[in-house]
Amino acid sequence: MSTTVISTNANTSKTIRLTNGKNFTYVSNAASTEESIPIIDVSRMYSDKLADRQALAEDIRQAAHSIGFFCITSHNINMELVSDVMEQAKGFFALPEEKKMEVSSELIPDEYCGYHGMQRYNPNGWKYRDLYEAFNWNYNPAKDPDHPDPLTPQINLWPKDMPEFEEKLSAYQTEMIRFARRLTRMFALALHVPEDFYDEHVKQPEAGLRILHYPQQEARRDEQNGIGAHTDVEFFTIITSDAEGLEVLSKSGHWIKVKPIPGCLVVNIADCFMRQTNDFFVSTVHRVINESGRERYSVPFFWGINRKTLLSPVPTCVSEENPNKYPVMTAGEYYLWRTRRQKRSWLVGENQNETSTE
Ligand SMILES: O=C(O)CCC(=O)C(=O)O
Numbered sequence: 001m002s003t004t005v006i007s008t009n010a011n012t013s014k015t016i017r018l019t020n021g022k023n024f025t026y027v028s029n030a031a032s033t034e035e036s037i038p039i040i041d042v043s044r045m046y047s048d049k050l051a052d053r054q055a056l057a058e059d060i061r062q063a064a065h066s067i068g069f070f071c072i073t074s075h076n077i078n079m080e081l082v083s084d085v086m087e088q089a090k091g092f093f094a095l096p097e098e099k100k101m102e103v104s105s106e107l108i109p110d111e112y113c114g115y116h117g118m119q120r121y122n123p124n125g126w127k128y129r130d131l132y133e134a135f136n137w138n139y140n141p142a143k144d145p146d147h148p149d150p151l152t153p154q155i156n157l158w159p160k161d162m163p164e165f166e167e168k169l170s171a172y173q174t175e176m177i178r179f180a181r182r183l184t185r186m187f188a189l190a191l192h193v194p195e196d197f198y199d200e201h202v203k204q205p206e207a208g209l210r211i212l213h214y215p216q217q218e219a220r221r222d223e224q225n226g227i228g229a230h231t232d233v234e235f236f237t238i239i240t241s242d243a244e245g246l247e248v249l250s251k252s253g254h255w256i257k258v259k260p261i262p263g264c265l266v267v268n269i270a271d272c273f274m275r276q277t278n279d280f281f282v283s284t285v286h287r288v289i290n291e292s293g294r295e296r297y298s299v300p301f302f303w304g305i306n307r308k309t310l311l312s313p314v315p316t317c318v319s320e321e322n323p324n325k326y327p328v329m330t331a332g333e334y335y336l337w338r339t340r341r342q343k344r345s346w347l348v349g350e351n352q353n354e355t356s357t358e
């Protein structure tokens, strides 16, 4: 089975092995709104006063350390671009299956770009495979808003006969790259290193996006998920969605339902950032179960550092008493290891006995 279910017991507590090599346990498969994730007004990232930016960074530090998820308000991201992407997503997913398969992600095994078919993966070993379909697209160096590089070709699969698809999806990507560069500076301050600590490493970033379509699920939540519990790979993810369904695992092992707030985006820490901060930032396990009664669409943006950069620990996160827990490798080596592992091991019937990077 793809992800190893190590144990289950009558109280529905379950331990699952993730593709990052770690195990996690939840106490119950039910989710509630008793706990919530922090809401952070990020307008201070645009302040020209360092003290304002540092104050924001402290809020981010607290959220990234305690739960690894937070909602952002006053971000200044043009939400019309998101509406355009949602419209394109609905058009794309409504295409006949054979049209979507023309850009199947199977055509490029070592990248995530392209179409991932409905009920393809089963990361948690449930009875039914995950009830979503997705389309991913990668960073395009030529279209970088700050550091365009026309000589490095994009690795992407764009569908034919959708005249505005690439343009609308790329417009949102450009907006998010600008925003993520600024937010990365806040994360640097949050780690008590200079604000420009990551600047060089995000000139050619990892900045892929994905559109996802989740039908309303009929099966029970202990038989099927929209997208099974997992952690993200890169530095941080910024999610927009049009319906509830996202659930986040708290440190106490309970599932928290994230209530969508109009105009707000959800930010979560991913595994490379967890590794680089020596676990100070938490890469939180999350999943989607669409019990909203309607179709759900979402658009996560996955942000990470240059594939050539070494994932060596942030100096403020290691000491003699707290040595680095992870072998150092380049971000690209880590991305590749995870891409191969997930695309293969999340397919039903394949196992994931591979060399660990822990
Ligand atoms: O659809 C969502 O809200 C989240 C999707 C997600 O977690 C992912 O694609 O990694």
Ligand SMILES: [Fe+2]
Binding pocket: 230, 231, 232, 237, 286
């Ligand atoms: Fe995710």
